[in-house]
Amino acid sequence: MEAHALRQYGSTGQYTSALYGASLIYEITGEEPRVIISNEEEGSEVVVSKATVLNEYLVTVKDKVIHLLLLDKLLNTAQDQDAEVSNQLLSTTITSFAQAERFLYKFHCHRTLLSEIDKKVMEASEHIHPSSDVDQMQNVLQDVLIQCWETLLKKHSPILQTDTNFQDLLFRALDYYVLGRLHEMLWWLVCERCQVVDQLVKTRLSHLRHANLSALQLGVPANYYTPLPAAVVELASLASVESAVGRLQCVNSSIDLIQAQAKEARVTLHQYKDQEGEPELALSTEEVVALLTTVVVQAQCSQLVANIYYMTHFVFSVTEDDPLWKSLGLLRLALENIMKLDVARLPPATKNMRKELSLQDLMQVSAEVESRFETKGASRSIGDITALDLQLHQLTQQIQLSTQALSETHLTERNSASRRSDRTAMSPTQDSGKVQSFREFLSSIPSSLRESLRRRQSQQRSAIQSSLHG
Incomplete structure (x- = not known):
């Protein structure tokens, strides 16, 4: 009813609803039959809808004359959008700032309120400065989020107001939207707080990378070991994401890619060996943490402690049983592993993994891989063929096809010696006091919301x- 209560707006003959404000403009024409026309802008298009006035009544209420119009159908309001959205809730996800912004702006009833939300964000920014403690900033931000969430929610139909899926989607969108606008200020303060410990972690990550740390050394079965380039690229993009909940989504995506790539390697190996039954696809928590540890080392994430601190304190829309929150726990375990690792005491890698090869080196590796598969012949059940062997075999075949197709292309040899010359024997710090201070700092970061x-x-x-x- 409130959506259909029109008030005069602007020039004569224009009206807005009491509920949705100026997000929808109505005009009552003097034609016969009279109609109410609503004009809406959808991107570059203007959508026009009409409702015919069947009859008109005048009612006096408290010395005011109210016009009651009997229409042939409901006005085109945001209630129509609510009906559409309720059918799409299960398939709707918000995993980025862009998606959150589109979700919030697609509702007509939000548009006038989002400018008010922007003002609240600016007011909240006044409480974010170095002298503010984390609890104070969290209280201010959660007050803003709750107020904005409740204000927007009340603009929707009762069906959506009481739908927990929609409530959670709206709150997740606001988490991206509000905290995304305050990202630079919050991130600067977090980096200032964590910079000393982050420098210690950076040194350790650099050492482990030069030591060519492998998941095999951390207990991942050799048969199932496989490189994880997609997960490394995803985690390396962490610094480009401008909100705490967005970075948490990035960590979760990296872990999903780790599991997907590891499972794919197990299926490929199982099929190659013509083994009966189903392959064991489930990764234990220890295996996931071991693989995530190597991904973190390869990605060389800067300010890793600051990121954990940031995601722990400034994500508001994720519950403790959400996969996103569990992924943060796995990242903390991986970081603890990294700081405890002593490369000298790890078992030696079964293969001398080299990440950079000259053309001659590549040709030699290709020849070795092909010779191994040729000697195996049809004997695919022999146990020393691993998932990594299969990946190298596929890569070798691709190189051969590419070489044949581009036989006239001159390949320039890369100076691998100069690239390897900077791999100095960098050892991790042995200062037990610094390591202990890191452990104390990490344990001081709360692990629950x-x-x-x-x-x-x-x-x-x-x-x-x-x-x-x-």
Whole structure:
């Protein structure tokens, strides 16, 4: 009813609804029959819809004359969007700032309110400065999020207001939207707090990379070992994501890629050996952490501790049982592993992994791989063929095809010796005091979300339910 209560707006003959404000402009024409026309802008297009006035009544209420118009159909309002959205909730996900912004702006009832939200964000930024402690900043930000969430939610139909999936989607979108606008300020403060410990981690990561740390040395079965380039690229992009919840999504995506690539390697090996039954696809937590450890080392993520601190304190829309939150726990375990590792005490790698090869080196590796597969012949059940062997075999075949197709292309030899010359024997710091300070710092970062936020959200949900059913 409130959506259909029109108020005069601007020039004579223009009206807005009491509920949606200026996001929808209506005009009542004087034609016969009279109609109400609503004009909406959808990108570059203007959508026009009409409702015919069947009859008109004048009613006096408190000395005011109210016009009641009997229409042949409902006005085109955001309620129509709500009906469409309710059918798409299960397939809707928000995993980036761009998706969050599109989700918020696609509702007509949000558009006038988002400018007010931007003002609240600016007001909240005044409380973010070096003298503010983390608890104070969290309280300010969660107040803004709860207020914005409740304000937007009340603009929707009762069906969506009480739908927990929509409530969570809206809160996740606001988490991206609000915290994304404050990212630079928050991230600078977090980096300042974590810079000393991050330098210690950076030194350790550099050492492990030069030591060619392999997942095989961390206990991953040799048969299932495979490089994880997609996961490395995903995690290396962490610094380009401008919100805490976005970075948490990035970590989760990296772990998903690790599991997908590892499972694919196991399936490929199982099929190659013509083994019966189904391959063992489930990775243990230890295997996931070991693989994630090597991915972190290869990605050489800068400010890793700051990122963990940032995601722990400034993500508000993720519950403790969400896969996103569990992925943060796995990253913490990987970081603890990294700081405890002593390369000298690890078992030697079964293969001398080299990440950079000259043309001659590549040709030699190709010949060795092909000779191994030729000697095996049809004997695919022999156990020393691994997932890595299969990947090298496929790469070798691709190189051969490429060489044949581009036989006239002159390949320039890369100076591998000069590239390897900078691999100095960098050893990790042996200062036990620094390592201990790192452990104390990491343990001081809480591993659970703020209970007050969860409690306030629950109270707001109950209040919305009561107001709609009371």
